């Protein structure tokens with residue numbers, strides 16, 4: 363059995379439709395109009411203990427909803443998810459003992475009391491043994507530089523300070539599982555770096571399982587050995603970061619060095635669909651092609667037919683570009699389908 367097991371996990375939200383104005387209000391009394399929005403759509407997922415997994419996708423893809431079901435905040439519409447053998451939305455108390463969660467948008471700290479006192483309250487709530495509490499306070503204070511903020515209330519903290527305090531609060535009871543929903547959003551580079559180091563240490567040294575949503579490629583590169591992409595409530599990719607480019611980067615560029623210089627763009631280019639001129643200068647020509655339509659060897663063969671090739675090299679696909687398209691929601695469905703077929 364895996365540590366996290368989601369099976370056909372689904373969440374449908376019901377949106378009531380209100381029509382504006384008096385007539386709309388009156389209508390609303392009589393016609394109960396609503397539409398259903400499937401936020402998470404029959405997800406199957408397994409995560410092993412100790413993994414650090416990035417969960418990414420465009421806004422509205424269903425990331426937060428998935429995490430809310432896993433952390434017991436929302437009840438699935440259908441399907442199920444178990445964490446360490448527990449149904450989080452049923453066994454809430456048992457679940458709370460083994461998980462920690464940070465939602466980047468809002469704090470879980472008490473607004474008006476000093477951070478230090480919030481931590482003491484958490485110690486009582488979670489019945490954290492003295493020794494564990496003392497060790498964690500010491501380690502976390504050092505790693506997250508909490509010294510300067512322990513005496514302040516959450517209300518007084520900057521976003522970066524608050525996020526550091528929130529992370530410490532979420533991990534004080536040594537949870538086995540941590541959900542981090544956009545923990546670095548809006549933070550400057552140095553705070554980001556500190557938070558990444560902290561998460562990495564927790565994962566590597568304590569074996570804490572991490573599920574992280576982020577809009578930051580650096581977070582994924584630094585922390586996660588596995589990447590899951592969700593789009594329109596469905597998982598469209600589950601694998602390593604480096605393999606994602608092989609799946610989704612459809613454009614490749616080949617640079618040729620030819621024996622003879624070109625006077626003008628060669629006319630043979632249009633003989634292959636999906637190939638276009640990327641650059642031309644003297645004896646060098648760069649051709650960009652869509653590898654779902656034509657293979658590299660077809661492009662090379664074509665060039666060879668029309669001139670002697672001295673040398674050529676192919677550009678590595680650009681992972682940043684692929685991830686950017688993931689966040690923008692502009693991975694075309696074609697890409698996904700074709701990528702699936704080619705594997």
Ligand SMILES: Nc1ncnc2c1ncn2[C@@H]1O[C@H](COP(=O)(O)OP(=O)(O)O)[C@@H](O)[C@H]1O
Pocket residue numbers: 375376377399400401419420421422423424425426427428
């Ligand atoms: N409480 C809610 N009530 C109604 N619709 C919701 C609610 N929470 C999320 N949604 C909708 O579900 C979809 C997925 O949202 P969410 O899980 O927050 O996406 P993400 O975290 O990937 O940006 C969106 O269309 C969103 O509008």
Ligand SMILES: [Mg+2]
Pocket residue numbers: 425426427543
């Ligand atoms: Mg979200």
